[in-house]
Amino acid sequence: MMPKIWTKKHTQKTLRKLRKWGYDVQKIHDGFYKAYLNDTLVFSALRGRNSYICRLNPEFFEKS
Numbered sequence: 001m002m003p004k005i006w007t008k009k010h011t012q013k014t015l016r017k018l019r020k021w022g023y024d025v026q027k028i029h030d031g032f033y034k035a036y037l038n039d040t041l042v043f044s045a046l047r048g049r050n051s052y053i054c055r056l057n058p059e060f061f062e063k064s
Contacts, residue, residue: 001041001055011045011052018043 006014015033019025023043024036031047042060045052 001044002058002061004054004056005048006045006052006054008047008052011054014043014054015045 011033015025015035018035022037026034026036028034033043033045034041035043037060040057042057043054045054
């Protein structure tokens, strides 16, 4: 998993797109999300102080 720090806006936009594309997005609790595709963890996000700490599966996201 690749760690990234994203703004709230970027994180929420990504979560909306994942839902739209049919990924299973789960809200574990306030500020913590996980997204799966066929039982494979693709994305997770945890709210930090001013942003989100995100973990991306490199098989599903381009490295940048």
